[in-house]
Amino acid sequence: MSGKGFTTQCVHSDGNVNQPAHGAAHEPISASVLFNYESAQDLVDVFQGKKVGHVYSRSSSGSVSALQNILNEMEQGVGAVCFATGMAAISSTLLALFRQGDHLIVSRYLFGNTRSFFNTLIRIGIDITLVDITDASNVADALKPNTLGVFTETLANPVTQVADMKGLSSFCREHDLLFMVDSTMTPRTMFNANDFGVSLLFSSLTKYVGGHGNALGGVVVDCGNMNWAKFPHILPLYQGDDEKQWGLTQIKKLGLRDFGATLSPHAAHMFSVGLETLSMRMERNCKNAAKLAEFLDSHSAVKKVYYPGLSNHPQHGRAAEYFSDFGALLSFDLVEGVSEIEVLDKMKLALCATHLGDNRTLALPVASTIFFENSDEERAAMGITDSMIRVSVGIEDTDDLISDFKQSLDSFVK
Template identity: 60%
Template sequence: MSNKGFTTRLVHADRHLNKPEHGAVHQSTNNSVLFEYEDVHELIDVFQGKKAGHVYSRSSSSSAAALQNIINELEQGIAALTFATGMAAISSALLSLLKTGDHIIASQYLFGNTRSFIETLKALGIEVSLVDVTEAKAVEDAVKPRTRMVFTETIANPVTQIADLTGIGMVCEKHNLLYVLDNTMTPAYLFSAKSVGASLVVQSLTKYIAGHGNVLGGALIDTGLFNWQDFPNIVSTYQVSDIAQWGITQIKKRGLRDIGATLAPESAASISVGLETLALRMERSCSNALKLATYLHSHPAVKQVYYPGLADHPQHCRARELFKAYGAILSIDVNPDVDCHALLNALELVITATHLGDTRTLALPVASTIFFENGPEERQRMGIGDTMIRISVGIEDIDDIISDFDNAFSMVS
């Protein structure tokens, strides 16, 4: 199937990669918590990692494994893990791999919940430098002797700053740093994280991968580019015969198993089905986003539009080089005489909600909701103003989306 198109491979991935029983085209949902072994020695071998298999569904199940195979294929990795949420994937990975005294470099534009988790790491004695990741030099200047990793997102939410992904990859390779990249905003159809040297890819499956606002999930993929012998925090227990599996083994044991944020079998099955239409949904959402951004850019009530597809975006050229399309998230600052809350209340088609990556267009006031805990100074550093509205563009007919905004602006002007 490797010579087939993206959607063709996705639609047939389950039956080709996982070979479901009885000719089914989808892997069956397996709700069993436990797994029987007639020979106790076989159970022991699975427990000790000498043989593949499932022993307890908190750690693994056939349902999760089936989705992991598909996600891993998408990101061209060597192994993948699924979690209950995207934040579970991030927290499990970082808590599994870091220890007191370590130093990491992270984007100063991190999404609010991820930024909150960074504060948890600091409380555990892990030093964090928040830098402007749009410049690789800022990342390199922050490197210290105990630096273990760089963590960034591809496109920042909500101001859409685009990290110097290629340059950061070069910095990580030069200094033997783990390059952890959150690819939620630009899933595999839009961008290959492996192409810029990412070591670990994390993503919220809840968003574009599943796509329909009906299931939570997260994933972590090891691209196989990092030499785990260069990472000092892998404990001897997880230094298995295949060096390439050291990292994913430790994350699976200390993160997924011990923290316990397991993806439910029903959720895995739902995500697999939603995933089949990823390319179709992304094409429509990204096309709609560019048209909506262009409309808003010329609207007299809008002070500024933040969208990588616009020529005046600071990283427009970078986005054009890296991504197949410019994504489906944009933000706007309205003029001071426009009440952003009244504008949101005047929308009828667009839903006021905190989710993104849905088939429906969603919008919310950023400063008073998802970034409220960050405080005004931190928001200013991230480029978030008090009147900013984030818009996650869906797959509706674009004329209807624009008409809804047009009517709403008329009501509040």
């Protein structure tokens, strides 16, 4: 459907990309674990990658393949691999590609669980340097002879720092490094990874793609911008005729197959359906976030608001250049003497929950929950304060949403 608008493509993607049988609008849910072949040679050929097919649903199934086709088409990549969660996509991919003695340059502003995983990589002998990725010169300063890749988020959670995507892309291209980007906070409606030469694009499908808080999943898309012949760890077994598929093949075999973090067929179907309304939901999410950020920025109980749509955000101009909107995630610090726990307890509409990208507005105390395992020094380096509240803004009526925050915050104003 080249030439059509993004929403039109999403609404019709399953039917057009996958062309389900019998005129179905969606690929049917395939719950079979095994796949029978009348010819043993056909099974052998599928196992060896000589024919397209499924041999065991831990590695692939019709439902998951259909979703991968849609996501890859959406990002205009060379292929996609889905996993049971967003963290599974990151961890399985990196463990499939890197080994002891390698060096990675990583954003210091990562989501707590992702940062925890990089600490695990350190424990198994992979060297990690955490840097401020809002300036690509910091990444250049961290370069070592054994550096193989850079990993960042487009928009950081929870303090909303915006990565220097142009500078990072240029640096990775110059040094033949794998440019790995988590775009969960900026889905395809907001951000086009191919405009920035991204090698591997990660996303937690659980968040905005799903949108309803009812399915877990993650994906990695190979955007086609990496010369895999220059990457030292692709095993000869996975160096097929199509060089652009080398990375994905190893990720599928050593990551998805061997670690077994398989996306369920039912979850794949839920994400295919969720994609149909992604544009409309994101438009409402972002509109509400902008209005709420403006309100919070003017409230006397609030010390500071972190939202790239505000003109006082350090990377406001960059966010306006990179993204089609400013996102639906914001955080704010409270003035001294106001308890983040008490503010949240007075909320009547916003849910106190650890999740993002939902139709409902969600809020939580940052330092004492999702970054509780980090030290005071680590949180300070990430810009996280003890009084910070993170908000994932939903699609409620704007006036109702602002009214809820107002009634809570107003109770602390003398």
